[in-house]
Amino acid sequence: MIYPIVAYGSPILKQKSVPIHFQTNIQPLIDSMFETMYHAGGVGLAAPQINQRLCVFVVDAEPMDEVLLKGFKKVFINPEIITTSGPDIVFEEGCLSIPGVRGQVWRPENIIIKYYDQNWQLHQESFSGMAARVIQHEYDHLQGILVPDHWAVLKRKLMEGKLKAISKGITKADYRMLFLKK
């Protein structure tokens, strides 16, 4: 099932998600998340973006780099970033919840993350480079952190009008969005 994507300005995007009970069958949710993400042309999607306050996100970043990110398709349930290590690297990030807006975000190059997969197998893995970035972006969503929260005050001021417009439903996204009032 393809869900509408929750737009910037909705309170759920600023809330912390709650852990999922061990061994809950969330396969239907995961299938819908991938379907929604592909439909919108994204490389990652977190549950709050489809209005579910749950600690799960999916990624398939192969379209970003068919060599370095080949097969990088994963489900992260109840993830916990254990450590990060530098150097910090900057990259222009976008977000399906904030269509048409991009901005620089600094993130550590390497992470170690603990998570369950869709079969409730526990993993502890390290990622670096773009894979680590995509994971950190989605992980942020579970903490209620969005790309603009990483920006300097000046950049946020400059983009204020655009962000406000999105929250009011003025956007050219070519996928369905959900605008929730505060």
Ligand code: ZN
């Ligand atoms: Zn995002």
